[in-house]
Amino acid sequence: MKEPAFRAQFNDIWIELHRSMLKTFIHRLLSSNYRLTWRHDQEGIELVIHSGEAQLLLPMKLESECKTIVDIKEVEVSEEDLANCLEDLITESKGSAIVRTISDGTNYVSYFDGGKVVSVLKTNGGGEHMSDYPIGVKKKQSLISNASVRHYVICAEIDYHLMELKEAIDNNDYIAKIQIKDKLRKLSKEKELNMKKLKASLR
Structure with missing residues (x-):
C-alpha cells in the first residue's frame, strides 16, 4: 500500500x-x-x-x-x-x-515549547539540514559577552539537540527523549532571556 x-x-x-x-x-x-x-x-x-x-x-x-x-x-x-x-x-x-x-520525501522536526516553535530541523534524502546558524561552536559561556553571538550559539545548540531528539524518537529511546527535551526546555528559556538582552542592547 x-x-x-x-x-x-x-x-x-x-x-x-x-x-x-x-x-x-x-x-x-x-x-x-x-x-x-x-x-x-x-x-x-x-x-x-x-x-x-x-x-x-x-x-x-x-x-x-x-x-x-x-x-x-x-x-x-x-x-x-x-x-x-x-x-x-x-x-x-x-x-x-x-x-x-x-x-x-522531506522531513521536518519542529519542537514547540510554550506555544512557540523553538527550532526546526529539516532532513532530506538522509541528510540533515539545520537552519542557518553556525554549528560546532564550543560551549564557553564565560567567554561570550556579546548577546548576538550568544544568540547564534544557543540556536546552534538547539538545532543539535533537536537532531538528537529525532534520533531518540526514531529509536524509541524514552529516557534519552526526556533528557533531551529537558535540555531543549532550558535552552528555550535561555534564548528568550538572551533575546531580551539583545533587544535592550540595540536601543
Missing part, C-alpha cells in the same frame, strides 16, 4: 485547554467538514475525529469545569489540514509538542 504524500507525527503533546479554546478548535474541525464524536470512560473523554474511513483519537482529561488537559504520547495524522489545526491548537494554548512532518 502506497504511503500518503503527507504525514505528521505528534509526540509528547501537552496542552491546557480552556473552554473557549476547545470550542474554537471544535468549530474549526466542523468547518473543515470533519465529523466529531465523543467517547467517555472512567479516565476521561476522547474526541474522535472522523475523516472518510480514518479516525483520530484525542484523549482529554477534565481538570476542572473550565480547563481540559490533553496529554498524548504519540499520534499520527495523514491530512495536512488536520495537522495544521493541531499545530494551531498547540500554539494558541501555549502547549508543547514534538512534530515530525513528512511531505514529498
Whole structure:
C-alpha cells in the first residue's frame, strides 16, 4: 500500500485547554467538514475525529469545569489540514509538542515549547539540514559577552539537540527523549532571556 504524500507525527503533546479554546478548535474541525464524536470512560473523554474511513483519537482529561488537559504520547495524522489545526491548537494554548512532518520525501522536526516553535530541523534524502546558524561552536559561556553571538550559539545548540531528539524518537529511546527535551526546555528559556538582552542592547 502506497504511503500518503503527507504525514505528521505528534509526540509528547501537552496542552491546557480552556473552554473557549476547545470550542474554537471544535468549530474549526466542523468547518473543515470533519465529523466529531465523543467517547467517555472512567479516565476521561476522547474526541474522535472522523475523516472518510480514518479516525483520530484525542484523549482529554477534565481538570476542572473550565480547563481540559490533553496529554498524548504519540499520534499520527495523514491530512495536512488536520495537522495544521493541531499545530494551531498547540500554539494558541501555549502547549508543547514534538512534530515530525513528512511531505514529498522531506522531513521536518519542529519542537514547540510554550506555544512557540523553538527550532526546526529539516532532513532530506538522509541528510540533515539545520537552519542557518553556525554549528560546532564550543560551549564557553564565560567567554561570550556579546548577546548576538550568544544568540547564534544557543540556536546552534538547539538545532543539535533537536537532531538528537529525532534520533531518540526514531529509536524509541524514552529516557534519552526526556533528557533531551529537558535540555531543549532550558535552552528555550535561555534564548528568550538572551533575546531580551539583545533587544535592550540595540536601543
